[in-house]
Amino acid sequence: MGVRELGLPERIGSTDSLPSKVTIWEVGPRDGLQNEAEVVPVEVKLEFLDRLAGAGLTTLEATSFVHPKWVPQLADAEEVLARLHRHDGVRYPVLVPNERGLDRALAADVTHIAVFASATETFARRNLNSGLDAQFAMFEPVIGRAREAGLDVRGYVSMCFGDPWEGAVPPEQVVAVGKRLLDAGCSQLSLGDTIGVATAASVERVLDAFTEAGVTIGDLAVHFHDTYGQALANTLAALRKGVTTVDSSAGGLGGCPYAESATGNLATEDLVWLLDGLGVEHGVDLDALVETSVWMAGKLGRPSPSRVVRALAG
Amino acid sequence: MGVRELGLPERIGSTDSLPSKVTIWEVGPRDGLQNEAEVVPVEVKLEFLDRLAGAGLTTLEATSFVHPKWVPQLADAEEVLARLHRHDGVRYPVLVPNERGLDRALAADVTHIAVFASATETFARRNLNSGLDAQFAMFEPVIGRAREAGLDVRGYVSMCFGDPWEGAVPPEQVVAVGKRLLDAGCSQLSLGDTIGVATAASVERVLDAFTEAGVTIGDLAVHFHDTYGQALANTLAALRKGVTTVDSSAGGLGGCPYAESATGNLATEDLVWLLDGLGVEHGVDLDALVETSVWMAGKLGRPSPSRVVRALAG
Numbered sequence: 001m002g003v004r005e006l007g008l009p010e011r012i013g014s015t016d017s018l019p020s021k022v023t024i025w026e027v028g029p030r031d032g033l034q035n036e037a038e039v040v041p042v043e044v045k046l047e048f049l050d051r052l053a054g055a056g057l058t059t060l061e062a063t064s065f066v067h068p069k070w071v072p073q074l075a076d077a078e079e080v081l082a083r084l085h086r087h088d089g090v091r092y093p094v095l096v097p098n099e100r101g102l103d104r105a106l107a108a109d110v111t112h113i114a115v116f117a118s119a120t121e122t123f124a125r126r127n128l129n130s131g132l133d134a135q136f137a138m139f140e141p142v143i144g145r146a147r148e149a150g151l152d153v154r155g156y157v158s159m160c161f162g163d164p165w166e167g168a169v170p171p172e173q174v175v176a177v178g179k180r181l182l183d184a185g186c187s188q189l190s191l192g193d194t195i196g197v198a199t200a201a202s203v204e205r206v207l208d209a210f211t212e213a214g215v216t217i218g219d220l221a222v223h224f225h226d227t228y229g230q231a232l233a234n235t236l237a238a239l240r241k242g243v244t245t246v247d248s249s250a251g252g253l254g255g256c257p258y259a260e261s262a263t264g265n266l267a268t269e270d271l272v273w274l275l276d277g278l279g280v281e282h283g284v285d286l287d288a289l290v291e292t293s294v295w296m297a298g299k300l301g302r303p304s305p306s307r308v309v310r311a312l313a314g
Numbered sequence: 315m316g317v318r319e320l321g322l323p324e325r326i327g328s329t330d331s332l333p334s335k336v337t338i339w340e341v342g343p344r345d346g347l348q349n350e351a352e353v354v355p356v357e358v359k360l361e362f363l364d365r366l367a368g369a370g371l372t373t374l375e376a377t378s379f380v381h382p383k384w385v386p387q388l389a390d391a392e393e394v395l396a397r398l399h400r401h402d403g404v405r406y407p408v409l410v411p412n413e414r415g416l417d418r419a420l421a422a423d424v425t426h427i428a429v430f431a432s433a434t435e436t437f438a439r440r441n442l443n444s445g446l447d448a449q450f451a452m453f454e455p456v457i458g459r460a461r462e463a464g465l466d467v468r469g470y471v472s473m474c475f476g477d478p479w480e481g482a483v484p485p486e487q488v489v490a491v492g493k494r495l496l497d498a499g500c501s502q503l504s505l506g507d508t509i510g511v512a513t514a515a516s517v518e519r520v521l522d523a524f525t526e527a528g529v530t531i532g533d534l535a536v537h538f539h540d541t542y543g544q545a546l547a548n549t550l551a552a553l554r555k556g557v558t559t560v561d562s563s564a565g566g567l568g569g570c571p572y573a574e575s576a577t578g579n580l581a582t583e584d585l586v587w588l589l590d591g592l593g594v595e596h597g598v599d600l601d602a603l604v605e606t607s608v609w610m611a612g613k614l615g616r617p618s619p620s621r622v623v624r625a626l627a628g
């Protein structure tokens with residue numbers, strides 16, 4: 001028994017302002033797996049990607065070309081991409097941190113990449129070994145060369161709603177970083193709540209700052225972590241502001257190692273449940289997705305943190 | 315590091331329509347504990363109530379006068395109320411299912427009671443051994459006598475957003491049950507999503523149906539379960555409709571035995587985090603509350619399901 005059997009509600013009240021269709025940007029294979037201590041076999045990763053595409057997800061962040069020393073879990077990026085069963089109509093973006101990563105991505109015939117920027121000085125120094133301004137010296141050549149090669153580039157902006165060292169992050173600072181990524185050639189920004197401290201109000205504040213600065217809401221995606229239980233409420237706030245791309249991770253896999261708890265990414269299943277209830281199209285077969293997450297949880301040896309997975313598979 | 319250190323956001327965008335202050339109706343001591351298999355000692359319940367009041371909660375649903383055969387956990391209702399350390403300005407409502415329960419409540423000098431109705435035929439039969447219409451024969455004398463004795467009466471309406479046997483519940487049916495409780499003398503309704511299937515859209519639909527029927531939004535409370543991860547998003551939707559009373563359970567204790575998973579009540583800590591972020595007053599000291607939930611989790615022998623408790627206590 002679920003929201004599906006209860007019938008889709010009519011659109012009324014403030015849900016009138018919701019988008020009719022949302023693109024789910026599935027980050028499980030990359031962001032979800034990257035912090036797993038034990039290396040997941042390539043065969044499992046390939047089956048995971050295949051099952052996710054089979055469940056109707058059309059954007060699968062497949063892997064990362066970060067240096068294997070930093071993320072040993074994704075050292076098999078070339079092999080994953082070479083052996084990938086590509087589904088029609090599915091995009092397989094990969095994370096590319098620098099020019100060396102771009103070279104690897106180009107050699108692997110990737111068509112969509114994502115770069116990873118910081119909205120704060122401290123995180124830029126700690127995570128990128130750079131600085132708030134200096135980071136662009138790293139990204140701009142990557143974005144430029146990728147665009148010249150005909151690739152689509154997404155720009156992640158992390159720590160958009162708060163930083164564990166700096167506290168509150170001024171929205172104007174987030175906008176400045178984001179606009180510079182767009183100006184450099186990114187087609188979309190993913191605004192990351194890397195440590196899970198966003199609430200509905202700060203989500204609105206940051207989104208409003210972007211639209212006031214002339215950025216189209218359709219060029220913004222949101223990426224929430226459920227550290228303090230706010231991910232889905234934040235998503236609702238973003239949808240009402242017109243956001244049409246939402247990042248999530250099948251089964252709620254993953255999370256930021258800098259956060260104070262292991263609670264990670266917004267679970268795709270919980271997002272799908274919300275969208276079903278709101279009558280927003282997403283194209284995902286929830287049963288197939290839940291089966292995939294249960295299977296993956298078995299491979300990882302621990303239960304999914306997704307409420308929907310636990311409820312439907314329990 | 316938390317939303318508090320990040321500073322309260324300015325009110326902008328659609329958060330303008332939020333209430334400035336919310337009353338948290340803490341149900342942990344009653345709804346949270348009632349399904350615990352092992353009986354919690356009276357001393358623990360008393361300390362739990364004392365700590366919750368000390369953390370700033372002003373409405374504590376203390377216990378229930380349901381027959382001890384059905385809820386052995388709360389068979390000590392008289393003793394709890396007799397030995398309770400009552401804080402100034404704190405209400406201690408108790409659940410009263412029938413006239414026998416009311417007799418016990420009156421003998422215990424209770425000033426606030428709550429009755430428990432069903433929005434559906436099947437749940438009325440299964441849980442109340444009655445029927446959708448017949449249940450009022452049970453409640454109306456309870457409410458009438460309680461009001462004559464000067465007591466305040468809250469009316470719970472369960473299965474407002476979906477029923478495991480009947481599926482979707484017509485909002486008009488929920489409104490009919492609710493209005494009859496108000497007409498009988500209830501001062502407030504608590505609209506329960508007993509199995510956790512509500513989404514933001516159905517919340518708005520039911521609340522709109524009440525206001526269209528002439529019920530004041532201030533007379534409505536919401537009671538969400540996090541079975542499918544939607545409790546906080548639903549709360550946000552309700553706040554935006556003007557609801558000013560939200561039920562929650564410290565540490566996320568409890569849940570409905572009819573749900574498909576053990577995931578229970580909205581955690582008070584997660585609610586407080588949301589309200590802090592939205593700049594909505596609530597009067598609760600989050601640190602003291604988290605300490606209380608960690609202490610209670612130790613007594614129950616398992617970790618709190620609250621994301622905020624896990625993150626802050628981790």
